[in-house]
Amino acid sequence: VTNDPRPATRNPQPATFESHLRTILGDAHVITDPDLKASYETDWTRRFSGSARAVVRPADAKQVAAVVRACAAEGIPIVPQGGNTGLVGGSIPRGGEVVLSLARLGAAEPVDTMAAQITIEAGVTVASLQNLARDAGLMYGVDLASRDSATVGGTIATNAGGLRVLRYGATRAQVIGIQAVLPNGEIIERMSGLTKDNTGYDLAGLLTGSEGTLGIVTRARLKLWNPPVARATALVALDSLSEAISLLGRVRGLASLDAIEAFFNDGMQLVCDHTGAPRPFPGVSGCYLVIECAAQSDPAEELASLLDGSPEVKAAAFATERPQREALWRYREAHTEAIGAAGVPHKLDVTLPLARMVEFEATVRAAVESATPGARAILFGHLGDGNLHVNVLGPADDDERADDAVLRLVASLGGSISAEHGIGVAKAPWLHLTRSPADIAAMRAIKAALDPQGIMNPGVIFGAQ
Ligand SMILES: Cc1cc2nc3c(=O)[nH]c(=O)nc-3n(C[C@H](O)[C@H](O)[C@H](O)COP(=O)(O)OP(=O)(O)OC[C@H]3O[C@@H](n4cnc5c(N)ncnc54)[C@H](O)[C@@H]3O)c2cc1C
Numbered sequence: 001v002t003n004d005p006r007p008a009t010r011n012p013q014p015a016t017f018e019s020h021l022r023t024i025l026g027d028a029h030v031i032t033d034p035d036l037k038a039s040y041e042t043d044w045t046r047r048f049s050g051s052a053r054a055v056v057r058p059a060d061a062k063q064v065a066a067v068v069r070a071c072a073a074e075g076i077p078i079v080p081q082g083g084n085t086g087l088v089g090g091s092i093p094r095g096g097e098v099v100l101s102l103a104r105l106g107a108a109e110p111v112d113t114m115a116a117q118i119t120i121e122a123g124v125t126v127a128s129l130q131n132l133a134r135d136a137g138l139m140y141g142v143d144l145a146s147r148d149s150a151t152v153g154g155t156i157a158t159n160a161g162g163l164r165v166l167r168y169g170a171t172r173a174q175v176i177g178i179q180a181v182l183p184n185g186e187i188i189e190r191m192s193g194l195t196k197d198n199t200g201y202d203l204a205g206l207l208t209g210s211e212g213t214l215g216i217v218t219r220a221r222l223k224l225w226n227p228p229v230a231r232a233t234a235l236v237a238l239d240s241l242s243e244a245i246s247l248l249g250r251v252r253g254l255a256s257l258d259a260i261e262a263f264f265n266d267g268m269q270l271v272c273d274h275t276g277a278p279r280p281f282p283g284v285s286g287c288y289l290v291i292e293c294a295a296q297s298d299p300a301e302e303l304a305s306l307l308d309g310s311p312e313v314k315a316a317a318f319a320t321e322r323p324q325r326e327a328l329w330r331y332r333e334a335h336t337e338a339i340g341a342a343g344v345p346h347k348l349d350v351t352l353p354l355a356r357m358v359e360f361e362a363t364v365r366a367a368v369e370s371a372t373p374g375a376r377a378i379l380f381g382h383l384g385d386g387n388l389h390v391n392v393l394g395p396a397d398d399d400e401r402a403d404d405a406v407l408r409l410v411a412s413l414g415g416s417i418s419a420e421h422g423i424g425v426a427k428a429p430w431l432h433l434t435r436s437p438a439d440i441a442a443m444r445a446i447k448a449a450l451d452p453q454g455i456m457n458p459g460v461i462f463g464a465q
Pocket of ligand 1: 122157
């Protein structure tokens with residue numbers, strides 16, 4: 001006997017949003033346990049963290065679309081996540097979002113050797129993509145030190161650059177087609193591999209570099225290249241960045257030039273301390289370059305003779321075999337992890353016109369120290385692209401005075417506040433420094449058209465609304 005006037009029901013518990021997700025994905029792939037969520041909630045630098053409502057791990061584009069529709073129906077925001085190696089806080093929840101991990105989208109079709117293309121899912125790592133291409137006698141044009149974790153989808157979403165932009169372009173130049181889930185759960189797809197296809201707006205190009213704010217990349221058709229037969233790598237010591245830029249002018253003349261990377265003595269010391277590698281040359285130099293040439297015939301002689309005849313070169317180490325070349329690259333590639341081991345950096349990835357780079361390098365360290373006393377800036381970057389990574393160690397995670405000083409300096413010299421890492425949440429407050437009000441209005445109009453509810457990675461690029 002009861003006085004409850006409500007009718008008896010066979011299902012007294014209303015279905016929760018999480019139980020809906022479990023119906024779509026299965027229990028194992030909806031993570032709400034705080035301990036299990038934790039690794040998805042902090043970024044690579046440890047500077048950014050937040051709490052997700054749930055982490056979901058769909059297996060294919062249809063499941064991604066079903067999750068997006070469920071989130072859209074409830075107005076629940078989504079943070080897409082690939083390898084979580086992004087350096088601007090874009091893959092990390094700010095509080096209460098669903099983190100949608102693409103890690104289980106790991107399939108690839110056989111390489112199309114005739115077209116030199118591959119169709120591959122978003123969760124495949126760049127290193128695996130490189131291996132698939134290599135096994136088919138081809139190569140992928142994008143390479144970066146995070147290759148073992150960074151994913152196809154994440155590199156498309158950030159339009160990642162890396163070590164070989166000079167020769168092969170950034171990720172956008174590799175993308176021939178894309179499959180993606182839009183914020184309303186619709187799937188768009190252009191995967192026929194047509195290299196010429198001028199039929200209206202280039203949606204693949206639009207999604208590339210959109211940092212998860214316009215949709216979720218689930219699959220891509222990517223361009224592959226004929227690999228060079230031989231490589232030669234040099235580590236070069238010079239007195240200054242200005243000497244390095246003068247050398248760059250000549251090295252650019254080599255048709256085989258593949259990469260030219262710069263760093264400085266403070267970074268060299270950090271790397272040697274962190275990795276235990278010996279200092280490569282006696283004494284200290286103001287600037288170091290890793291230069292790599294690659295061609296169908298051995299490029300060693302042309303690189304060696306150019307360096308021999310270059311007055312800027314104080315010392316050089318040279319390698320043609322893979323293990324020795326990798327040992328030289330390690331001085332450059334270990335910078336990110338060595339800096340991370342020294343503290344939690346504010347990472348400012350900027351481009352400058354080559355003509356203003358020396359002025360920037362000469363003033364940026366002092367600008368950082370005067371903005372935040374005790375802070376120091378370690379610089380390295382992709383010299384051929386005018387791209388320097390300014391890593392500020394010392395300030396608290398939320399102390400942005402040094403960030404402000406560096407980004408304003410970049411803008412005053414005609415540069416861009418992001419070269420290849422994107423805007424994320426880290427740089428959103430400064431977007432206006434190097435994009436005009438008309439640019440930002442156009443970008444916001446695109447965002448509003450595709451994502452009127454604002455559920456796709458809110459806070460990224462445009463900041464908190
Ligand atoms: C050691 C190290 C070296 C690095 N070197 C370089 C370098 O040389 N050049 C360079 O450009 N970057 C570099 N990075 C930064 C980073 O690796 C790149 O930004 C990379 O593209 C991120 O890929 P990810 O899969 O880890 O993406 P995540 O970090 O997971 O995500 C990055 C952004 O993309 C979005 N996103 C991820 N996957 C998808 C998807 N499938 N669909 C839609 N949106 C998505 C996220 O929401 C986020 O906004 C480096 C990072 C590290 C740690």
